[in-house]
Amino acid sequence: MSNTLTFAAEEVDGELSMKLKKTTQSGSLESSDILITVTPAKPGAGRKIDLESVVLNAYGKSIKKDIVEILDKLDIKDVYINANDRGAISSTIKARTEAALLKSIKDLNI
DSSP states (O other), X not given: OOOOOOOOEEEETTEEEEOOOSOEEXXXXXXXXXXXXXXXXXXXXXXXXXXXXXXXXXXHHHHHHHHHHHHHHTTOOSEEEEEEESSOOHHHHHHHHHHHHHHHHHTOOO
């Protein structure tokens, strides 16, 4: 059994890009977690990240950086992300973001 997931990419303006198919979520509003909601955006719309956090003043930039890192890793260019943070650590933020994006790309209902 392989631990690798393969995703279909579509060509946009000569470049390959992952395609988000639907709005999905990952995470929770429990303490030390983050709820990530991913919504596909029209081509050319860019990335929009709305962040609400109990630690926004101290860690807001770091949280957004973690989210953008995963967007870059998956080559997602057009997306709306709503992140509701309850003090999650960096690895949790990245995992929740990646899970929500992959569910959208693969059109999963989990």
